[in-house]
Structure formats: C-alpha cells, structure tokens
Amino acid sequence: MGMEAIVETKPVEEDKPRIGVFVCHCGVNIAAVIDPKKLAEYAATLPNVVVAKDYTYMCSKPGQQLIIDSIKQYNLNRVVIAACSPRLHEPTFRKCLASAGLNPYLLEMANIREHCTWVHTHEPDVAFEKAKKIVELAVTRANLLEPLEEQEVSVIQRIMVIGGGIAGLFAALAAANAGFEVYLVELSPTIGGRMAQLDKTFPTLDCSKCVLTPIMNEAAAHPNIKLFTYTEVVDVQGSIGNFKVKLRKKPRYVDPSKCTACGICAEKCPVKVPNEFDMGLSMRKAIYLPFPQAVPTVYLIDPEHCLYLTKRDPKTGKPICGVCQRFCPAGAINFDEKPEEIEVDVGAIIIATGFDVFDPREKPEYGYGKYPNVITSLEFERILCATGPTGGKILCPPDWKKEPKRIVFIHCIGSRDETVNAPFCSRVCCMYTAKQAILYKERVPDGEAYVFYIDVRAAGKGFEEFYRRAVEEYGITYIRGKVSEIIKDPVRDTLVVRAEDTLTGKIVEVEADLVVLAVGMRPRKSTLELAKILKLPLSADGFLQELHMKLYPVQTAVDGVYICGCAQSPKDIPDSIAQAVAAAGYAMSLLSQGKVRTIGNVAEVNEDLCSGCGICEATCAFGAISLETKVVEGREVRRAKVDVLRCKGCGACAAACPAGAIKAKHFTDDQLLSMIRALFVGPSEALKAIKVAAPPIKAS
Amino acid sequence: MKEHKPEVLELKSAYPATPKKLFEPLIVCFACNYCTYAGADYAGTARIQYPPNVIVIRHMCSGRYDPLEFLEALRLGADFVWHAGCHPGDCHFLTGNYKASRRFALLKKLCEQLGFNPERLILEWVSAAEGDRFASIVRKLLQKYEEIGPSPMKNFKEEL
Numbered sequence A: 001m002g003m004e005a006i007v008e009t010k011p012v013e014e015d016k017p018r019i020g021v022f023v024c025h026c027g028v029n030i031a032a033v034i035d036p037k038k039l040a041e042y043a044a045t046l047p048n049v050v051v052a053k054d055y056t057y058m059c060s061k062p063g064q065q066l067i068i069d070s071i072k073q074y075n076l077n078r079v080v081i082a083a084c085s086p087r088l089h090e091p092t093f094r095k096c097l098a099s100a101g102l103n104p105y106l107l108e109m110a111n112i113r114e115h116c117t118w119v120h121t122h123e124p125d126v127a128f129e130k131a132k133k134i135v136e137l138a139v140t141r142a143n144l145l146e147p148l149e150e151q152e153v154s155v156i157q158r159i160m161v162i163g164g165g166i167a168g169l170f171a172a173l174a175a176a177n178a179g180f181e182v183y184l185v186e187l188s189p190t191i192g193g194r195m196a197q198l199d200k201t202f203p204t205l206d207c208s209k210c211v212l213t214p215i216m217n218e219a220a221a222h223p224n225i226k227l228f229t230y231t232e233v234v235d236v237q238g239s240i241g242n243f244k245v246k247l248r249k250k251p252r253y254v255d256p257s258k259c260t261a262c263g264i265c266a267e268k269c270p271v272k273v274p275n276e277f278d279m280g281l282s283m284r285k286a287i288y289l290p291f292p293q294a295v296p297t298v299y300l301i302d303p304e305h306c307l308y309l310t311k312r313d314p315k316t317g318k319p320i321c322g323v324c325q326r327f328c329p330a331g332a333i334n335f336d337e338k339p340e341e342i343e344v345d346v347g348a349i350i351i352a353t354g355f356d357v358f359d360p361r362e363k364p365e366y367g368y369g370k371y372p373n374v375i376t377s378l379e380f381e382r383i384l385c386a387t388g389p390t391g392g393k394i395l396c397p398p399d400w401k402k403e404p405k406r407i408v409f410i411h412c413i414g415s416r417d418e419t420v421n422a423p424f425c426s427r428v429c430c431m432y433t434a435k436q437a438i439l440y441k442e443r444v445p446d447g448e449a450y451v452f453y454i455d456v457r458a459a460g461k462g463f464e465e466f467y468r469r470a471v472e473e474y475g476i477t478y479i480r481g482k483v484s485e486i487i488k489d490p491v492r493d494t495l496v497v498r499a500e501d502t503l504t505g506k507i508v509e510v511e512a513d514l515v516v517l518a519v520g521m522r523p524r525k526s527t528l529e530l531a532k533i534l535k536l537p538l539s540a541d542g543f544l545q546e547l548h549m550k551l552y553p554v555q556t557a558v559d560g561v562y563i564c565g566c567a568q569s570p571k572d573i574p575d576s577i578a579q580a581v582a583a584a585g586y587a588m589s590l591l592s593q594g595k596v597r598t599i600g601n602v603a604e605v606n607e608d609l610c611s612g613c614g615i616c617e618a619t620c621a622f623g624a625i626s627l628e629t630k631v632v633e634g635r636e637v638r639r640a641k642v643d644v645l646r647c648k649g650c651g652a653c654a655a656a657c658p659a660g661a662i663k664a665k666h667f668t669d670d671q672l673l674s675m676i677r678a679l680f681v682g683p684s685e686a687l688k689a690i691k692v693a694a695p696p697i698k699a700s
Numbered sequence B: 001m002k003e004h005k006p007e008v009l010e011l012k013s014a015y016p017a018t019p020k021k022l023f024e025p026l027i028v029c030f031a032c033n034y035c036t037y038a039g040a041d042y043a044g045t046a047r048i049q050y051p052p053n054v055i056v057i058r059h060m061c062s063g064r065y066d067p068l069e070f071l072e073a074l075r076l077g078a079d080f081v082w083h084a085g086c087h088p089g090d091c092h093f094l095t096g097n098y099k100a101s102r103r104f105a106l107l108k109k110l111c112e113q114l115g116f117n118p119e120r121l122i123l124e125w126v127s128a129a130e131g132d133r134f135a136s137i138v139r140k141l142l143q144k145y146e147e148i149g150p151s152p153m154k155n156f157k158e159e160l
Helices: A036-043 A061-074 A086-099 A113-117 A124-144 A166-177 A193-197 A208-221 A264-268 A323-327 A377-384 A429-443 A463-472 A525-534 A573-591 A615-619 A652-656 A669-681 A683-688 B036-045 B067-076 B096-114 B131-148
Strands: A019-024 A049-055 A078-083 A107-111 A152-154 A158-162 A181-185 A225-228 A231-239 A242-249 A272-274 A283-285 A340-346 A348-351 A355-357 A374-376 A406-413 A448-453 A477-480 A483-489 A494-501 A506-512 A514-519 A521-523 A561-563 A595-597 A603-605 A625-632 A635-642 A662-664 B027-032 B054-059 B080-083 B121-123
Touching: A019 A036, A019 A061, A019 A124, A036 A049, A036 A078, A036 A124, A049 A061, A061 A078, A061 A086, A078 A086, A078 A124, A086 A107, A086 B036, A107 A113, A107 A124, A113 A124, A113 B036, A124 A669, A124 A683, A124 B054, A158 A166, A158 A340, A158 A573, A166 A181, A166 A193, A166 A208, A166 A225, A166 A573, A193 A208, A193 A377, A208 A225, A231 A525, A242 A348, A264 A323, A348 A525, A348 A573, A374 A377, A377 A429, A377 A514, A406 A429, A406 A494, A406 A506, A429 A448, A429 A463, A429 A514, A448 A494, A477 A494, A494 A514, A521 A525, A561 A573, A603 A635, A615 A625, A615 A652, A652 A662, A652 B096, A669 A683, A669 B054, A669 B067, B027 B036, B027 B067, B036 B054, B036 B131, B067 B080, B067 B096, B080 B096, B080 B131, B096 B121
Parallel strands: A019 A049, A019 A078, A078 A107, A158 A181, A158 A348, A181 A225, A348 A561, A374 A514, A406 A448, A406 A514, A448 A477, B027 B054, B027 B080, B080 B121
Antiparallel strands: A152 A595, A231 A242, A242 A340, A272 A283, A355 A521, A483 A494, A494 A506, A603 A662, A625 A635
16 A cells, blocks of 8 residues: 655755655556665655655555645645656646645656666666666756746637638638637638639539539628638737737729629720639629629729729820729729728637649640640639630630540649659649549540549549549540640641550550640648748648648647648648638637636746847747847847747757857756756756756745 | 478577666767657657666757757766757657757767767657667667777866
8 A cells, every 4th residue: 555655854944945756656667676665765865855755656646645745744845756757647746736836847757667667677776776866867957946837818719711712611610600700811802712613523523613602602691700802911910819910901992882793894894804713714804703603792993904093094194994983883983992901809810721723834845825725724624614714615725616526634734743843742633634524525425535644543532433434434545654745736736745655665646636734733822921921831842831740730830820721731622621620620629718828838038148149030930939129228129039829848949049048948958957967976066066046946 | 382491580688788887888868858758758668678878868859959968968977978859850849850950960070079989979869659769779879888988088077
C-alpha cells in the first residue's frame, strides 16, 4: 500500500525556494528497479529541498492529495515529481499544484521511468545512479522556476469567411445555422465561385448550377450571414478571438436597393468586353451581370471599360456616354459611387479563396494561344455549359461554325511537371477529363474522343466506376503517353497531336478538330496577398500551409485562422465541403467558450537590451513578434513586441536574439545552463553560478 | 524441392558491456519536446534497453537550442554533445529545426577551431516514433568512445 517516507531537513529561511520532491513507485514500473524511498532520502539532501516523499501512484487521487497536503503543510513553493514522462502527466500535476494554490508552472518533473527504469531494467545499481542525476537536474531547475501567467481573453463571436465559392458557402452556412454571426467576403461581384462555371460535376453528372444556386440563395437569405461581395480584404490586425479586418468595398456604380436586374442597361451599353466568366470566349457589356443566377442579382459597371468613367469629350469636358443611366427605369445607376472602407471585428477567419488554373502559355509546345482550337478544360467547360458562348452546343472557337468530330484531351498540363515548378498532382483533372469526354460523346455520338494520359487517378467514391464507363460504355480511347507537341495542318485546318504510345512503344499522331488541355490548379494571386497580410506560411507547392498535413489539415500556424478547399491544396467538391465544415467546426468550438487562454511559457522582450534589429520578427514562424516604433529618451526607436496570443513558446526568437534580449519563459538560459552545469559539478555549485538575482518566490 | 535452410545469425550482444566507470562516456542529449524527447519516451515504452550514458535536456523546440548550451557542456567535460530534434520538414513549430541546423553548422566549425574533436559534437534527428534509433545512436556513441576516448576537458578544473 502507500508508503510514506518523510524526510525533513533543517528549516529553510523564508525568502528561499522551498522544494518538495515526490518520488513515484508507479506500481512496479519504477519500484522494481530502484528503491523510491532511498531516492527520496537522497533528494532531501539537495539544495532547498524541504521534504521528500514517495508513494505508489503519484498521479492517483490519494497521490495527488499527498502533494496538495504537503504543499500546505510544509509551505512549499516549488514541486519536483520524479515519475513518468512530463509528456504524460505534466497537465495532471499542474492542475494538482493549482488546486493547492500554487502556480502550475512551479512544477518540474524528473523522468525516471521512460528515461531510466524502463530502459536500464537489468542494471538496477546503474539505474539508481542515473535516477539520482535526473533528480539533481530537476531540483536544480526547480530552484529557478518562476510563476507564470496564463491570460484569458474574451473573444468576439463572429466568423469571417473569405471566399464565396462552394467551400466558403458551406463554411458560412454551418456557422450561421449554429447561431454564429458570419461575414462572408467575396472578391468578385457574385458568390458561387468556380462551381458556377461548371456544366456538370463528376461522377454524378449533376448540373453544377442546379445544385449550387440553392446554396447560394440560402446563404444570401440567411439572417446570420452578411454578404460583402465585390469586396477585398485590405488589412488584418490582432489575433485569435480579436481580429480587426479592414475591407474595401469596390463601387458597382449601381444601387443594389434599386436595381431590378431588368437588363435594359446592358442592352443599350455600346461597349463590348471579353467575358471573364466565359474565360474570354464570349463578350459582355461594360455594365453587366456576371451570370444569370448571380447573387446578389445586381448589375455592375466595369470601371476600366465604361465610357462614362474613362472618357470625356475633349471640347466640353462632359462625359461622352451615360446611356445606361438614361434608360434605367429604376434610376439605379450612380456614377459618383466611391469605394467604401469598412472595418469589422471578428473572432475567427476562414479562408476559402479557391484556385486559378495553370496558364498553358508556359508550355508553348501545346500551341495554346497560337492555335484558337487548342483550349483549356475550363474553356471547354464553358462551351459545354448551356449559359456559355454556344448555348451548350459543342463548336470550335473562334468562329463557332464547325462541330468537332474528334477531340483530343491531354492530361497533366501544368501538373506533375518540374519544368513549370509544379511537381504536385492537381487531383481533379483525370476525373473532369473523363467527364468532359463523356459529355462530348453524349452530344456528338459520332464524334471520337482521345485521352492522352500518364496515369488515371480515380480514387474517390464512384470515380473508378465513372472512368470505366467512359472507356467501356462511351468508347473513349485512352492512350498512355505524354504529348510532345501539337502542330497545325494548314491544308486540312486541323491540329496534329504527336505523342509516344508508351504501351506499344510507337509514335502516334492523332488529327484533331479540337484539343482540350487538362490544366492543373494554381493558387490565386489574391490568396498569396492575403497570406502576406495574415502572415500565413505557404507550402512548397505555393498553396496555403496547414498546421499538420495529416492531423490538422484545416488549421494554420496562426490560431483562429483556418483554411479549406482548393486554397489549401487541389481537391474536388466533396472534399472541399468536408474541409469547409471542418474549418467552421473548429472556428465555432474556438469561439463558443467565449474566451481563450494563452500559454504561460511565452517569449518576453527586455526592451532595455533590444536594439530593434528585427531578427526575432523574421525568425518567428507564427508572426508573434513585431517591431513597434516608440520614443525612448526623446529618440524614435524600434522595439520588439510579443503578441502573447500568437506566441507558441518555441523559443526560436530567444535563441536568435543577438543581444539576448528575449527571455523564453519557462525555458530560460539560466534554467537550461544550470541543468547542464549540475550534471558536472552538482546542483549546489551550479546554483551558486547564477549571477542574477534569484527569481521572486511569490508562489501563486 | 530444394530445402530452405535459414541462415543462423550470430547473435551479437545488443550493446557493449556497460563501461566500468559510470557515465564514461557522458552523452548530453539536447532534445525537443515533440520529437526527440518523445522518441526517447518511446524507447522506454517499448522497453528498448540501452546503455545509461545519456542524459536528456528537454526543450520545447530545437529552435530554442542556444550554442552556449553546447559549449558549456563541452567545456565542463561532456564526452559527447548530441544535437537532436525533429527531422527537417517535421518541426512541430514549423521552422525551428531549420534554424537549429544553421546554428549547428557554425557551432561545428567553432568547436573545431576551439580544438575539440569534431566527432564529439553530433547532429542526429530523432522523431517521436524512432525509439530504437535513439537507443542505437547511444550505442554508436559508446563504440565511438572506444576510439576517441574521454574529453580532454576532464583534466581541467575550471571555475564556473
């Protein structure tokens, strides 16, 4: 049963550390190899140890009570527990100290189990000597421990979702349905994202807009969601639970409360501009609605091409157009609208900003940009779409006269390719190519579809079955080989695709009316700017970096900022949605408590030693240190400042500081160096070498 | 059918006999909480037996290691000073071990200039799953000790 060995040394002066050492038997894990009583007796001889006890199971309730009682009885202000690894029970014993009224950071654990009795089981004498050394080091450090504060900060129960595509919409709805206030910020004039540009989705062949638009409308109508469309994020300050975000709402020049989307303005507008929603394959007017189902359903004026906004009559100085304003029956047009600067406070931020596609002009051998009938998959998707440039009829650009009788699809354009700095796989291209080939064959049954591939990656649910259908049911020909070049046959006005069929070893040349390049994903430029503002690290592939690739795919290095969807890495719709609601779940669980706690072992800057060199700021991976300009003795200087809400306590800044101005609390130079010294000269000598004043012994 | 005769392997001792004098050599291992310390814990959990010559100094991250700590250990007579941590790319604090390796490169040069045998200062990353690797590095250092002997600093009695 519990054995108590009480060894008390002579009474210690009031203003010194009073350490209690508790040696655990851990059943037989420790006690079978070394004698815990003897170890406690030895510990009692060490500097400032007032009492040393042993017990069978220190982490049990009676064990913890023993510690609490001893703290009170002997007026202890430091505790050393010689037992298992701190990675197991440091939190347990810290709570134990707290319930005895002692600051939880005044605990040191001596690992005499994992690092001693369990690995030197057959050499008990040796193990005992090593256990003594481990306890000596722990007692030395305990002498130098300081009480540390954990701060509690109240959080704002509002979530900002940046990006109004499928991921952003689901994240916003998940949080809004749980009762949280959500600000949904979208850079383009409408929510919907890439999914709005798709015709059908694999492998279900759902009509993309049909499944998307109910979600868009639900988000727009939700009482807890405030939509900020055509708005960019300018700056973000603050940290977890308290972010101050500066937004800039770009002017539409159309009053949303008056516009009925009748479209008369666009009919009358004289300016034609390539339509970015159709990837430039059709034209829109300078006043336009991005697509018929846009939310909000409000027209807007393109300030770069609108005649009123860009040109004046040289003689009169008056604007030369204004037709839309004259004809608008609702009087909704206002050319004087200015950008609106908005500042909002939110508790958590979810980034769902999606992707851009690879520009195949980086691979000139494919002829994109040179031959009009070499197009990207996204452009082909717009051709397939009933709201696209051809009303869903498959015709060859640029004149839309010829129906292609043979289409060649090429996988891995800008993916799995070191030459364009993209060794990663974009994950969706094998599937969307199969989809596009199937849709082509459905509409042009006598057409031929060829796919040049390296692999076919069909890993998701229903994907392999879908690909099988493409090959077996629709007779799409898959040839394994990389395309070396695409040349134009000037006589027949067709393209010739040249590749090696690696399974037969022969060179093949396939004549095609249309070539579709399965372009890979790229991070958006606007996402990269957002990452700079938020101090978010990027992965090697250029997408936003998650905290842990396996365990924490939607968290980031910045607490309170979450990422999801293709902004994090290429993925399809179901995976984007899964990540989006995961991010929302984390944001909600963070904010639902109403407050967050910092850790105690943060960095602290001694401003008297800091010279403002900025090395710490560059070193910190979490953006937790920044330089602040202050006035010191009449001069303007820069001093490092730690944001304790961001600081993770790693200590990299403390090691980097050339002046030694940063103290890594709980892992100070004194604490670490005296442990090393104690190893060679013993604890008393090691402690004598501490030249600075002993730390305050205010215990709680 | 040819009969398969398994090779009889000569079983060598898991590690050389514990040296006659305790803590000769003395290996000071600088460990980070999330990888190396966890790896050493794992060796314990798996009951992997190894010589008792290593003492682990726990830090939260290898980025925290101050070169002064290594120099202090060497100055006071450590036979081996072992810079451990998470493998590159795996740092719990994202980039701490990159900073540590940069400092280590300079520290290595410095130690050579100070006259220490460079084989006394080693860099071996140990991850949380590599309990056996932790143990085998200790054994490897014991073998190295047979070659290079004790630290010359043991003969000097320096003032702290």
